Amino acid sequence: MAARKPKVIVTRKLPDPVETRMRELFDAELNLSDEPLSRDALAQALQRADVLAPTITDRLDADVLAAAGPQLKLIANFGAGVDHIDVAAANAKGITVTNTPGVLTEDTADLTMTLMMAVLRRVVEGANILREGGFSGWSPTWMLGRRITGKRLGIIGMGRIGQAVARRARAFGLQIHYHNRKPVSHLIADELGATYWDSLDQMLARVDIVTVHSPHTPATYHLLSARRLKLLQPHAIVINTARGEIIDESALAQLLTDGKIAGAGLDVFEREPEIKPELLAAPNTVLLPHMSSATVEGRIDMGEKVIINIKTWMDGHRPPDRVIPAML
Structure with a gap:
C-alpha cells in the first residue's frame, strides 16, 4: 500500500x-x-x-x-x-x-545594478517626460545625470548577493567598499578589489553609492538610521533591494526632499504594500514593487x-x- x-x-x-x-x-x-x-x-x-x-x-x-x-x-x-x-x-x-x-542571487544583483543606473542617469524621469510630451529636442545641458564609472560603491552585507553585485559593479568601473559582520576571504577580496570597513559610519561618509544586502533581523532594523543617513555626501544615492525595514524611510524621504542626498532606488519598503507619500513625492527616486527576484x-x-x-x-x-x- x-x-x-x-x-x-x-x-x-x-x-x-x-x-x-x-x-x-x-x-x-x-x-x-x-x-x-x-x-x-x-x-x-x-x-x-x-x-x-x-x-x-x-x-x-x-x-x-x-x-x-x-x-x-x-x-x-x-x-x-x-x-x-x-x-x-x-x-x-x-x-x-x-x-x-x-x-535569487543573480536576479537581485541584476536589478540592483538597474536601479543604480536608473537613478544616476535619471532614466525613469526621462521616460516619463517623453510620454508626457515634454521632450522638445536635444540640449547640451538638459537631463544631465551622473557617470557610474569611477564611483565608490559601499555594499552593506557581503553575502551571496553583495558579492554578485560587486562583480557586476567592478565590470562597470566602480570601486568596491563593503561593511559586513566580518571580512570576506582574502581570495574574494582580491578578486573584487574590495576594501573592508568595520565601521559602517566611516564607510558611509566616503562612498558615492550605498546598496543594502543585509537580512532583516532585530540587529539590522533601521541600520541606516536618520543619524547614519546624514553621514552621506550630498551627491550620494541609496539603493535597497533587501528589506525595507533596514532603512529609516521617513529620514530618507526628508533628506531627498531637502536635497541633502542625490537620489534613491528602492524595491522594498517598510510597510509593504504601503508606500509613504513623502517617499512617493521625493525627487529623483526610482520606486519598484518588490520585483528584484521576479x-x-x-x-x-x-x-x-x-x-x-x-x-x-x-x-x-x-x-x-x-x-x-x-x-x-
Whole structure:
C-alpha cells in the first residue's frame, strides 16, 4: 500500500510547473486566487497541513504558530528571507523551517545594478517626460545625470548577493567598499578589489553609492538610521533591494526632499504594500514593487527548492535548506 502523501498547503499562487509538480508529489492544496491568506485562514491552514509552504506575505508569529496542529512538521518557505516567521517559536513546537537561498542571487544583483543606473542617469524621469510630451529636442545641458564609472560603491552585507553585485559593479568601473559582520576571504577580496570597513559610519561618509544586502533581523532594523543617513555626501544615492525595514524611510524621504542626498532606488519598503507619500513625492527616486527576484527562471528555481526540501523531509532526511535560530 502506498504511503499517504503529506498535506501541503501553498499560501500563494506559484508558477504552473511548480504547482503541477507539487500536485504530482503531494496532497497539495493550492491558492488559485492568489489572494493573501487572512490571519484566521492562516491559523486554519496550520491546523490542517502537514507542511505549510508560505511566502513573505504570511506573518507566522508566535501567536499564529501556537494554533498549529500536532501534525504540522515543516514550514517550507517560498523565499530566502524568513523575517516573517518566528523560527524560534516554530522550532520550540518541533516544526522545521526551510527557505530557498541562492537561487535569487543573480536576479537581485541584476536589478540592483538597474536601479543604480536608473537613478544616476535619471532614466525613469526621462521616460516619463517623453510620454508626457515634454521632450522638445536635444540640449547640451538638459537631463544631465551622473557617470557610474569611477564611483565608490559601499555594499552593506557581503553575502551571496553583495558579492554578485560587486562583480557586476567592478565590470562597470566602480570601486568596491563593503561593511559586513566580518571580512570576506582574502581570495574574494582580491578578486573584487574590495576594501573592508568595520565601521559602517566611516564607510558611509566616503562612498558615492550605498546598496543594502543585509537580512532583516532585530540587529539590522533601521541600520541606516536618520543619524547614519546624514553621514552621506550630498551627491550620494541609496539603493535597497533587501528589506525595507533596514532603512529609516521617513529620514530618507526628508533628506531627498531637502536635497541633502542625490537620489534613491528602492524595491522594498517598510510597510509593504504601503508606500509613504513623502517617499512617493521625493525627487529623483526610482520606486519598484518588490520585483528584484521576479523572473520566470528565478520563481521556478525557488519552487523547485521548496519541493526538494519537502521531499527530503518526507524521506526522513534533514532538508538541505533548514533554517535554525542560531543562523539569524
